[in-house]
Amino acid sequence: MTTLIAPPRPAVPGPAAPARARLGAFTAESTFIGRSFRHSVRDVEALLMAIMLPTMLMLMFTFIFGNAIDPSGGYVDYVVPGIILLCAGFGASSTAISVSRDMTTGIIDRFRTMPVRSGAVLTGHVVASLARNLVATGVVIVVALLVGFRPDATVLGWLAAFGLVALYILTITYLFAAIGLAASSPEAASGFGFILLFLPYVSSAFVPVETMPEWLQWVAEYQPITPIIETIRGFLMDTPVDDTVWWALGWCLAILLVAIVWGGLLFRRKAGRR
Template identity: 45%
Template sequence: MTTLSYAARDARTMLRRNLRHALRYPAMTISVVAMPVLMLLLFTCVFGGALGSGIGGTAIGGTTGGDSGAYIDYVAPGIILMAATSGSLAAAVGVCVDMTEGIVNRFRTMAISRASFLTGHVVGSVLQTLVSIAFVIAVALLMGFRPHATPLGWLAAAGLLTLLTLALTWLAAAIGLVARSPETASNIPLPMQFLPFLGSAIVPPESMPTGLRWFAEYQPFTPVIETLRGLLMGTGAGAATAITAVAWCVALTLTGYLWARTAFRRSANR
């Protein structure tokens, strides 16, 4: 076997370990899934009528805003994206637990690829988050979300969500490596989870005050949300917005990967 084959085998072993751990201790996964579902219920059933009226006259999923039934077509893509941001919490905590409990030091004494530890965590967290996203989409459909995406649109939306999940998971893994405790690791990603609220997830940026509107238009999540919304609703978000969304995802992935790799190497010298 080649070095790459050994590394792939070790990464599969770590992936299997992390998935089994998630099945044995599902509390974190359940809490991660529950947050976006609760947000969907809150903003659709409680605030949907008021928010839909507030953006009345705006085309929402091919209908006119003004009621919660139309508003869910606007808000659901943003909440689906929040499921991806919520998944980063579990990744950060999982990596930090392994680092603080000393299991990583044991791994370093074994004849396994050093890259397999992070690879197993990242791939495992991405798979769990994608399952959570699918569950949130199913709940949204049951609540009245009616996307008009073509099969190609669904495929593109899945690809964008996967790329975003990968980016956020690498960032979360880096946070887990530098955090001093699992509690700290669970708190640091919180701003990232709520950043979509300051974008176009809940209301259009045009309805915000000038300063907040500028921030909402230029922060990373807004082009991703707009591209996802355009793909799912069949309206399209424009080539420039889609390119910006992919560029942000790639940049965040590279940032998280390089940060995590550097932090993991430094942890070996402590």
């Protein structure tokens, strides 16, 4: 007796697993920017300290040391540009702590499983810090006007000064973000960042360079902060800036480029993303 064997049925392919779509750049960036903004709003103490410390320094230098440095009473016009950069530095230093906290608390491991560009995390921190520091800088300028700051800047001068301040804040924020990535803990990030906050004191922020000891004049004159301060001072007081504006822009762009490349390499290595 012959047994009939039915031919095997062809396998019917099941539904393919949906591919995980990668979010667009704008969607990823806006998501992490919103996240960093929410953290900034909740951390009111950090914002207040970023405003209060430079304001207190300005009041101290104006009313306690000002008459000894400049008996004419015009010292506030000289010191405000340096205070603006101090404000930017204090505000940006919190970025190093925030980035380091993200890297050490395990949240990056969660982000690594998401279909987003790895650099979006850093972009969120930097953009939120830039906006926060611009607000703090505006408050410091208003306080300076209340205590006697009288700039002679034209509209173009104000716009140029604002643009340079924004570029400096962007630069130092990216640098602090890279420091946060390099540090082993938020406490270490705070310590490393604090060293950078001393640079304005060794510049023309509070006293002219020529009044310093000769061995210190070279350091103060050729460090990045001095040409940036002198350019902002020239824009606000409507005085010639000569070639200091090119030195200021060159320093900002060079440091920004190094910080972006350094931060990108550190993030890819520590987060394991490309």
